Amino acid sequence: MSKKQLNIVAVIPARMAATRFPGKPMAKILDIPMIEHVFKRVSLAESLSDVYVATCDAEIFDYVESIDGKAVMTSDCHERCSDRCAEAMLKIEESTGKRVDILVMVQGDEPLTHPDMIDEALSPMLSDSSVLITNLTGEIKTDNEFNSPNEVKVVMDKEGNALYLSREPIPSKKKFSGEVPQYKQIPVIPFKRDFLIKYNEMTPTELEIIESVDMLRVLENGYKLKMIKTNYVVKAVDIPEDIGVVESLMINDKLYKKTLFSI
Numbered sequence: 001m002s003k004k005q006l007n008i009v010a011v012i013p014a015r016m017a018a019t020r021f022p023g024k025p026m027a028k029i030l031d032i033p034m035i036e037h038v039f040k041r042v043s044l045a046e047s048l049s050d051v052y053v054a055t056c057d058a059e060i061f062d063y064v065e066s067i068d069g070k071a072v073m074t075s076d077c078h079e080r081c082s083d084r085c086a087e088a089m090l091k092i093e094e095s096t097g098k099r100v101d102i103l104v105m106v107q108g109d110e111p112l113t114h115p116d117m118i119d120e121a122l123s124p125m126l127s128d129s130s131v132l133i134t135n136l137t138g139e140i141k142t143d144n145e146f147n148s149p150n151e152v153k154v155v156m157d158k159e160g161n162a163l164y165l166s167r168e169p170i171p172s173k174k175k176f177s178g179e180v181p182q183y184k185q186i187p188v189i190p191f192k193r194d195f196l197i198k199y200n201e202m203t204p205t206e207l208e209i210i211e212s213v214d215m216l217r218v219l220e221n222g223y224k225l226k227m228i229k230t231n232y233v234v235k236a237v238d239i240p241e242d243i244g245v246v247e248s249l250m251i252n253d254k255l256y257k258k259t260l261f262s263i
Contacts, residue, residue, distance in 0.1 A: 006101040006126075007049045008190075010042050010118065011072075011088050013081040014108030016057045020239050025060050025108050027237070030247055030256070034237060035060060037111040039069050041255060045118035047126075048104070054088035080214060081105060082191075086200050089193070100193050107187040111246055112234045114255065121188045124226050132195040133218060134226040135162070138234065140182035150238050152185040152213050154227060162225040165213045183227075185215065186234055195223075 014025040014035050021027070025035040035053060043051045053064045056076035064071040072088040085105045093099055102125060104118055117136055125131045137154055140146050146153070149167040157163055164170065165185060173180050191199065205220040207213075218225045235246050250256050 007098050008047055008102045009100050010048050010051045010104040010106055011085040012038055012053045012106050012108045013084040014053055014055045014060050027243060029111055029243055030250060034111050035108055036067055038108050038113060041113050041115060042106050044115035047119045047122050052088060052092060054084045083200055086196050103191050103193060103196055105189045109237045110234055112249060114232045117188050117230055117232050120228050120230050121190050125190055131226050132192045132223060134190050134228055136186035136188045136230045137183045137227040138186050138230055140184050146182050154183050154185050156227050160227050162227050165215055166211050
């Protein structure tokens with residue numbers, strides 16, 4: 001089945017409560033709330049049938065609708081983004097009467113997300129029906145990024161499947177003097193519909209909890225996690241200080257002016 005025949009929906013989970021940066025989705029980047037940047041950029045992806053923001057906050061819901069976007073109200077009890085996305089997916093199916101084939105989860109704090117990244121992440125799933133879930137991965141450029149607990153590092157096998165993910169620097173550089181491959185997880189995550197539901201029904205696993213990395217649940221339950229390399233540069237907003245970094249990257253970004261007038 002081609003992507004044109006599939007119902008591929010992107011869901012952007014967003015909430016106002018955040019320990020290190022309360023109100024983060026509505027924080028302004030170049031005078032535009034971050035959630036608008038993410039929504040409009042994701043909406044440009046050619047593979048997608050539709051894009052929704054999933055939130056438990058009326059402020060976010062109302063703002064997304066004010067820019068002619070689509071939003072879904074979800075429970076305020078979710079601890080994981082995948083839970084919020086699954087609830088939103090079922091509500092979208094109920095309201096549209098259409099079954100979702102693939103749900104693409106895109107984090108609401110990634111304002112530099114490029115629409116081509118959505119298509120890159122979907123590519124293995126569209127060419128191989130056995131692929132249940134994929135993640136993007138990008139090369140780590142600096143030691144600060146490699147050592148930062150805010151970046152989830154990943155090591156892969158020769159087929160591009162994840163072997164392990166950690167917030168610690170992996171692979172270790174302590175016993176090797178040469179160049180060490182350094183890759184990070186980029187949270188553009190397509191799920192096959194039924195696998196998203198199955199994933200959320202799985203009990204959180206030991207390594208997932210220890211490392212604070214949700215995707216380890218996939219590996220610990222014996223499933224493959226396909227990683228797709230992207231050359232696009234992204235920067236998550238974790239703390240207020242990240243806003244300035246993102247603005248410096250975005251001001252020269254070709255998509256910035258395009259998304260100002262899109263949708």
